[in-house]
Amino acid sequence: MIRILVLLASLLVAGCAVSQPASAPAPVPSAPASPERPRNVILMIADGFGPASATLGAAAKGAPLAFDSLLVGSVETSATDSRVTDSAAGATAYACGLKTYNGAIGMDADRQPCRTVLEAAEARGMATGLVATSRITHATPASFAAHVALRAEEAEIASQLAASDVDVLFGGGRTFFADLLGPMAEAAWHVATDRAGFDALDRLPAAALLADDHLAYEIDRDETAQPSLAEMTTRALDLLAASSDARANGFFLMIEGSRVDHAGHGNDPAAHLGDILAYDAAVAAALAWAAADGATLVVSTADHETGGMTLGRDGVYQWDPAPLLATTASHDVILSRAEAASDPAEVVRLALGLDVLPEGAADALRAAQATPAAFRLLVRDLQSVPAGVAWTTSGHTAVDVGLYAFGPGAALFHGRMGNDAVGQALFEVLGL
Ligand SMILES: [Mg+2]
Ligand SMILES: [Zn+2]
The missing domain is CATH 3.40.720.10 (Alkaline Phosphatase, subunit A)
Structure with missing residues (x-):
């Protein structure tokens, strides 16, 4: 709205300049209007x-x-x-x-x-x-x-x-x-x-x-x-x-x-x-x-x-925020829960809102329970691949x-x- 009013005002000013009588001095191009000052x-x-x-x-x-x-x-x-x-x-x-x-x-x-x-x-x-x-x-x-x-x-x-x-x-x-x-x-x-x-x-x-x-x-x-x-x-x-x-x-x-x-x-x-x-x-x-x-x-x-971060990966023409919306915890919290859990794969399944983990994922998560960096990468891909999200x-x-x-x-x-x-x-x- 404000920008529209400024635009209208500048158009009116331009219109006035054009309609000046021929005998008046040529209009000096005005300096840009000083910007409005916010309080x-x-x-x-x-x-x-x-x-x-x-x-x-x-x-x-x-x-x-x-x-x-x-x-x-x-x-x-x-x-x-x-x-x-x-x-x-x-x-x-x-x-x-x-x-x-x-x-x-x-x-x-x-x-x-x-x-x-x-x-x-x-x-x-x-x-x-x-x-x-x-x-x-x-x-x-x-x-x-x-x-x-x-x-x-x-x-x-x-x-x-x-x-x-x-x-x-x-x-x-x-x-x-x-x-x-x-x-x-x-x-x-x-x-x-x-x-x-x-x-x-x-x-x-x-x-x-x-x-x-x-x-x-x-x-x-x-x-x-x-x-x-x-x-x-x-x-x-x-x-x-x-x-x-x-x-x-x-x-x-x-x-x-x-x-x-x-x-x-x-x-x-x-x-x-x-x-x-x-x-x-x-x-x-x-x-x-x-x-x-x-x-x-x-x-x-x-x-x-x-x-x-990019949206769309691996040559697939699609991405979907739904897997991210189904997730209920950050990687930090998932990792801290998993480190103390009897089954870290179950912690991840619940946090990602999945009915079942993809084949092989549970074994990989259990194997990585004691190696946080590897565990985080697994969780990242369990979320990011189905969402079509990638990271560089x-x-x-x-x-x-x-x-x-x-x-x-x-x-x-x-x-x-x-x-x-x-x-x-x-x-x-x-x-x-
Ligand atoms: Mg900062
Ligand atoms: Zn930073």
């Missing part, structure tokens, strides 16, 4: 979400994803030292508007700290937040509010986050905050370490550290123990919007569907799908909030693709990822953009 920006990142992830998600959902109609372009994701980025360089490109080396957290290619869009927003008096389903110290959220040379320095990242002016920190990674919770409480943080505490959060600054490590994959999540990404999104938006900083100056919020990536690394198609649909629900919540607000830009993208790597790939935008300022995001240009557009749209 708030919600940046959503589905880590490791490639083009096939979008196809898989919509097919399994049986309906368009919440952001399908908002596709405006694609993102070229390379780092300075490799055509295949990692999540640290990918997130820093969005956070600082520059390309950097793999492993960099808020650092430029010369290993100097770079100012992030979140920090610039804070300096202008905006409220800010980071929400993730990984450890909150993990590369993607860390790159917006911490500066370390290498992503593995997560204890240092935790210290920097605890000392930062970020108003909302929701995710996992409790282990890294064990010695910081006291100082954070003294510094006026409201800290939740479990679901009940999360539900009770009502003031900023608010930190919810809801697992020692990453939060659970959506397919494994116990909703009494951990909120969904959509629930964390809604809670973050409500807390931020009610703050005096946001009322005066707006807010910047980064929300990450972190574990889409982890499932890609594991070549775990059902866990990948579960986290794609959880991310979709979170985007739907953010879009509903933004549509009601009317002054909020929502940008959704990924930092890179993970797993090299346990790492990242360099294929472009989708770019989606909604709301005031969305026009700045279009075409094929470098990940650094997307970051620059975030600064520009906020006038930072």
Whole structure:
């Protein structure tokens, strides 16, 4: 709707220019209309979400994803030292508007700290937040509010986050905050370490550290123990919007569907799908909030693709999400159950929702019970082959990822953009 109005307005302007009387000076070509300025920006990142992830998600959902109609372009994701980025360089490109080396957290290619869009927003008096389903110290959220040379320095990242002016920190990674919770409480943080505490959060600054490590994959999540990404999104938006900083100056919020990536690394198609649909629900919540607000830009993208997942394999012209929808656990959970089970094949049969395993599979699973890597490959193929899903790597790939935008300022995001240009557009749209 907004884009249609902009289009109509530009057509009207063009019409006026054409109808000017002949005696008037020739019209000076006008500079491009300054983009509409959003009051708030919600940046959503589905880590490791490639083009096939979008196809898989919509097919399994049986309906368009919440952001399908908002596709405006694609993102070229390379780092300075490799055509295949990692999540640290990918997130820093969005956070600082520059390309950097793999492993960099808020650092430029010369290993100097770079100012992030979140920090610039804070300096202008905006409220800010980071929400993730990984450890909150993990590369993607860390790159917006911490500066370390290498992503593995997560204890240092935790210290920097605890000392930062970020108003909302929701995710996992409790282990890294064990010695910081006291100082954070003294510094006026409201800290939740479990679901009940999360539900009770009502003031900023608010930190919810809801697992020692990453939060659970959506397919494994116990909703009494951990909120969904959509629930964390809604809670973050409500807390931020009610703050005096946001009322005066707006807010910047980064929300990450972190574990889409982890499932890609594991070549775990059902866990990948579960986290794609959880991310979709979170985007739907953010879009509903933004549509009601009317002054909020929502940008959704990924930092890179993970797993090299394809739909269609082995010369067969078909694929089917049904085997993935029938699965009820991630490979991690299947493996942990199988290691302790008297019959690991039965664990797999039940988790994959199969009446019977294919011939030979049960014996192979039993033989691999004590070798996790081999066991995972067997489970992967028991799911992926009937689904027509294939994988090319346990790492990242360099294929472009989708770019989606909604709301005031969305026009700045279009075409094929470098990940650094997307970051620059975030600064520009906020006038930072
Ligand atoms: Mg990430
Ligand atoms: Zn990854």
